[in-house]
Amino acid sequence: MTSQARFEPTILVIFGAGGDLTRRKLVPALYNLLLDQQLPERFAIIGVARKNLDNDVFRERLREGITRFSRRGEVDAATWDAFAGNISYLSEDLTHPAAGSALRTRLEEIEGEWGARANRIYYLAVPPVMMQPAAIMLQRLGVCRDCAHDRLVVEKPFGRDLASARSLNHFLNDLFVESQIYRIDHYLGKETVQNILAFRFANSLFEPIWNRRYIDHVQITVAETVGVEERGEYYDHAGALRDMVQNHLLQILCLIAMEPPITFDADDIRNKKVDVLRAIRPIRPEDVHRVAVRGQYLKGSIADEKVVGYRQEENVSPVSNTETYAAFTFHIDNWRWQGVPFYLRTGKRLPAKVSEVAVVFRSPPHQFFPSAAVESWQPNRIVIRIQPQEGIGTMIQVKQPGTRLLLGGAEMKFLYSEAFKTSAPEAYETLLLDVIRGDATLFMRADQVDSAWQVVAPILEAWEAVPATDFANYPAGSWGPAAADHMVARQQHNWLQPARTAETG
């Protein structure tokens, strides 16, 4: 049996197919799966969007997207022709009461040609206001009723606060069975994010020390050099807390902090992650200013290139109060983590694109070295680099060479690119393949989304109630507002500079 023959015939319907996600991420990922013989032999894509386009223009746009954004670059003409033959486009206004009949006909045509009922995957890459009309249409057409074969993929943002996320969850759960719904958080498809589970639970070395007895604190940094790019309109209504923290950063936190699951079953793993979210100490409104810091970038320069401030970006209000940087202190109230602060930060227009988790260990209980030997002594830490230069480094103290006893830091490191010669799949490749296979482990369950919104809700409310008075408060190209340094300094900590570990990495 070839690897492709394992899969059932599949039709992927992308709503919002005219958007950037389809061109930059989804179709390049599908094309790479094809090259790796990971797509079903019978596989068709139907792009649905409002705009009037013909099939050829749509296909050309996708081809150009693959050339620009795929990790493998330029398409191969013959492979592309075969792939493109199964791509078609439909122009639909999802809000129209009669929308969708062309879609049903197209599904039936394809399945008629194949002589088989396909697995149907409906990918909602649409703005939040269009989620409900799209879901209602699918229900009305009756094309997403077979729980074993029909799936719905929901892109972020999943709601804009706890109440709207809850109402979207209720709405979707009324129309579909929970096991049909795949809520995407693309960070969960990243190779190194998945490797956190392997690192923690496939090695007996780390788990015994992965707790409050040995760990002093944890830092999670997701830094970006880009600004809002062409997404000013979306971003100005979202901000860093909604765009990055409620989803990506909290999911990383869950993987670092969760208890070992009993089995690799999707629900076992997701239950353990929800436990972490539920254990995060609720933030009282009067404490928000102590444990949460927001920032917005001023003009500045990144890699010697001058960039404008956030309020000068296209489609952003010149008096915007939206945060482009956010940093927090969270505490997890359970036996494993009591008293261990988790610091999270993310921001746009920071000096480096780097995502990493630093687990900082406690000092040895008794320091007997002469004080001159430990002048540059630092606690051990494990740094999990999510991107770039994916890998894991362990900082240890060693005796520096020489006749004097002097201790200093050295790194034991594992780099994906050195250890394995194959290039890792992009997050969307992993996630799309999982939807095709029907494996929901890396997707968000309704209660996970709900719990994550509950964690950030008090901060969101406090920030909305009282606009920032110091915006814009960090120059583009800096590591964010000074208040974030003060927040960790209050607990005698400081942010580790990811660029320094990048140099050694």
Ligand code: BG6
């Ligand atoms: C998206 C956010 O979810 O993640 C973007 O909406 C952000 O604002 C992006 O730039 C970052 O993803 P990655 O994979 O480049 O780290």
